[in-house]
Amino acid sequence: CLLCRRTEADPDICGDKQENHGLCTHVFCLNFASLIFRQDNDRTGFMGCRSRDIRLAVSRAAQKHCCVCGETGATIMCCQEDCDRWFHLPCAKEGHCVTQYITPYSSYCPEHCPEQDVRAILEPGTECPICMEPVEERKSYTTLVCPACKKAWFHRDCMRALLTLLLFALQGQALRAGALYFQCPLCRDDDEFAVQMFIMGIRIPFRQPTWEDNDAFAELGERHSWCNARKCLYPGGREGAEEEGPWELLLCSSCAAEGTHRRCSGLRNNTPSWECDSCA
Structure with a gap:
């Protein structure tokens, strides 16, 4: 990928790889790239961006160091005014940067990332309802709370091994459930909860849930x-x-x-x- 410089990257973070006009980028690497003008028609150029603008962004990134890994080639700039921090999309999670997977694809460095404006009291011994492990004692990048019930506290992303076994972590749930079925596992709120998760950088695909793929449960309706x-x-x-x-x-x-x-x-x-x- 020209923009993140990764041959292999997590598709849940960077999206699918696209090739056209002699260019190769991940879908979300291009969506989050700063200072690239997008045409009104997505079919124009490369996913709605002119090839020369993408090449210009790559040239500019050669002078920008990622605030997470320190390497050059960072194409995403913090949206906070007067902040000059840049980062690669694959580095965002490790560096506690927030990337909002919804138009206009805003991104924030660790210092300026949005915080949950929710008044919630954490009861002693509270566990994440997804992995059943204790959560931090306060809201943070790695610990989120449901804004609706204010009782469900989650890890942003449970251990990868647990996600593989259960197919169910906060980010994992979002990726598999899709926007139509993504909800708080405790109170089942799917309105305020989903909006807050979008703001905090949880990617929620706009599609049917994966359990609907290939009519997996069609026989239940027979x-x-x-x-x-x-x-x-x-x-x-x-x-x-x-x-x-x-x-x-x-x-x-x-x-x-x-x-x-x-x-x-x-x-x-x-x-x-x-x-x-x-x-x-």
Whole structure:
């Protein structure tokens, strides 16, 4: 990537790598890069930016040192007026810089990063509801609090190993849930909570949650459609049924997970409901 100088970078932070017009950058490295004028049409140039402007930014970055790693090539400048700190996007997390993944893609150095304006009292022994480990005794870059209930305190990013096992850390939850389902795990607020997390630099993709991918739970919406009687008497077999009469398929009135033809369970034609052995 021309802008972060990384061959490999965390796609959750830097986004996908794009190549065009002889240029190669990560999507978010370009979005956060300072002093690059963006066209109104994203199809213009390279993701809405003129190639010469990107090359100019790369040339300018050669003179800018990252406030985190100390190396040159930093393309992101703190948005605070009169602040001259620059950094690479992959260094932001390590240096406790805040990058807001929403237009206009503002970024802040550790000294000027936004703080939560929430009055919340931390009870002794409070644990992060995601990893169940203790949190810091105050709000900080690494410890956030839900602005709605003021009782849920989180680590900004639980240990990577835990995220791999549970697929569920504050940043991990956001990446997998998407903006439509991202909410406080404790009070389920999805309005004030999401806005605050955007401001504090949590990336929340605008898409359906990953658990909706490939219709992973499509079968949960399917109606049970066969007879579970020990001996099915219907000539058409267990999966056959008629709309009414002795061969109408009744589902368990409690769990709906099992079914029976009326005759297979000795039920009269006017019997309106039935319960399976597990629920009876």
